Amino acid sequence: MTSLSTSAILLRRIEFGDYDLIVTLFTRTQGKVSAIAKSAKKSVKRFAGVLEPFSRLDVVLAKGRGKRMPVLQEASLEDPFFKIREDIIKTAYASYWAELIYLWMAEGETQESLYELTLHVLAELNRGVTPVEVLSILFQMRFLSLTGFRPNFDHCHACKTCLDQIQDASVVSDPSTGGIVCPSCGVPTNGRLKISKGTLKQLIWTDTGDMQRAARVRFTPTAIAEGLEFLETFVPFHIGKHPKSLKVLRAVRHAINKKSPVVSSPRRRGTS
Numbered sequence: 001m002t003s004l005s006t007s008a009i010l011l012r013r014i015e016f017g018d019y020d021l022i023v024t025l026f027t028r029t030q031g032k033v034s035a036i037a038k039s040a041k042k043s044v045k046r047f048a049g050v051l052e053p054f055s056r057l058d059v060v061l062a063k064g065r066g067k068r069m070p071v072l073q074e075a076s077l078e079d080p081f082f083k084i085r086e087d088i089i090k091t092a093y094a095s096y097w098a099e100l101i102y103l104w105m106a107e108g109e110t111q112e113s114l115y116e117l118t119l120h121v122l123a124e125l126n127r128g129v130t131p132v133e134v135l136s137i138l139f140q141m142r143f144l145s146l147t148g149f150r151p152n153f154d155h156c157h158a159c160k161t162c163l164d165q166i167q168d169a170s171v172v173s174d175p176s177t178g179g180i181v182c183p184s185c186g187v188p189t190n191g192r193l194k195i196s197k198g199t200l201k202q203l204i205w206t207d208t209g210d211m212q213r214a215a216r217v218r219f220t221p222t223a224i225a226e227g228l229e230f231l232e233t234f235v236p237f238h239i240g241k242h243p244k245s246l247k248v249l250r251a252v253r254h255a256i257n258k259k260s261p262v263v264s265s266p267r268r269r270g271t272s
């Protein structure tokens, strides 16, 4: 049996039998790894309080022989990001991001840039300065780029008119072609959404340059609403799966917005 030591983010945990947990980790060096944490349920000393969702850990994994699942030998907390789990909307967003990674990644495939992105958005979510909606837009835009699904906003997919040359203020997103169509070429239908050109520009900015600066893009409430609706349609379409956590996120967001229409946004000032 060989062991390996790496940094990791805990994506999910499920109970296994009476004593154990199966944890899925996003490791820096090995990508997604599912491992068995023996006696994690039963023993209070073993892994006590460490194996919580979204925590950043240092782990030691013993590789299983043949096709056997690796064993989590040691885990120590690097950062618990506990403010995420204390807040229902932050938990809902983090769960959605974690599920996207879980659904898209294959076991053992290294994705260091995606790891860095995930760590960045979780740390910022925990810090609580950047609005959660902006972090979700940033995460999903960059997730699309890193996974090879970057949407093409340059021109209408059908008639090839450049975005700047399209006279209308809004275009129609078209997940099936990975881009947009102008109003003369397409109308909003199932899966196709109307999206303003101003929103598209702001989405492009979040995918450009360094992440700190990109997170400071000031979104208008319309751009946030349109951007989230677009990405939460586009991303699941491209990974070909329906994340269960997205339903929960939408329900939580809806309930919170109903209570107070101005959502968590300490720095929201419109620019477009």
Ligand SMILES: [Zn+2]
Residues within 6 Å of the ligand: 156, 157, 158, 159, 160, 161, 181, 182, 183, 184, 185
């Ligand atoms: Zn067109």
